[in-house]
């Protein structure tokens with residue numbers, strides 16, 4: 001006796017859904033810092049070399065929880081037990097929202113690039129749905145889905161406020177400022193004199209690791225005359241913000 005079973009369609013299965021920064025061209029230009037109140041509107045030449053610390057950081061694997069800025073690449077791996085062809089739909093949802101919003105459907109590729117400028121900073125999850133509808137009658141098509149952990153989107157650059165230079169008797173400079181970042185928090189800082197090379201700096205407490213950091217650092221003596229000092233900071237999502245001060249060494 002031969003037992004015969006109606007062959008049933010089985011749903012697609014995800015092995016993973018990944019979030020990472022989308023591949024992008026060379027780093028975006030730094031914003032031009034606005035002159036501090038009371039300063040002349042001189043434009044400093046903007047040095048463009050990345051610092052060594054940044055170059056090595058760019059190669060480090062990113063946390064799947066972010067933070068992320070700009071465009072992220074959502075990619076996944078899904079298979080179908082019946083070897084059916086699959087199409088995908090991608091949804092997002094803010095942590096404080098109830099419904100999933102569709103980013104794109106009818107995708108054949110196993111990735112989607114999402115420009116996160118479309119949403120406010122905050123925590124988000126991504127859900128990808130695979131359907132085997134291309135090779136099944138509508139009534140028998142099945143879906144599988146997978147949802148990511150929450151990850152942080154931070155597109156807001158950090159700020160540098162109250163940048164001030166005090167010139168000591170030996171002509172060395174004492175530089176003070178307050179930096180802050182409301183999203184992912186500060187990650188690194190550096191300064192440049194007269195458009196020269198960037199020198200990395202440490203905050204007062206020794207480590208860029210929070211949403212607010214005080215700066216109070218020394219710069220060696222400079223020649224007499226007018227100089228510019230630019231301080232810039234980056235947040236954990238690699239957004240950067242800067243401030244400039246113009247001063248004269250008598």
Ligand SMILES: [Ca+2]
Nearest residue numbers: 010082084132
């Ligand atoms: Ca199937």
Ligand SMILES: [Ca+2]
Nearest residue numbers: 154156183235
């Ligand atoms: Ca930020």
Ligand SMILES: [Ca+2]
Nearest residue numbers: 205207208209
């Ligand atoms: Ca700190």
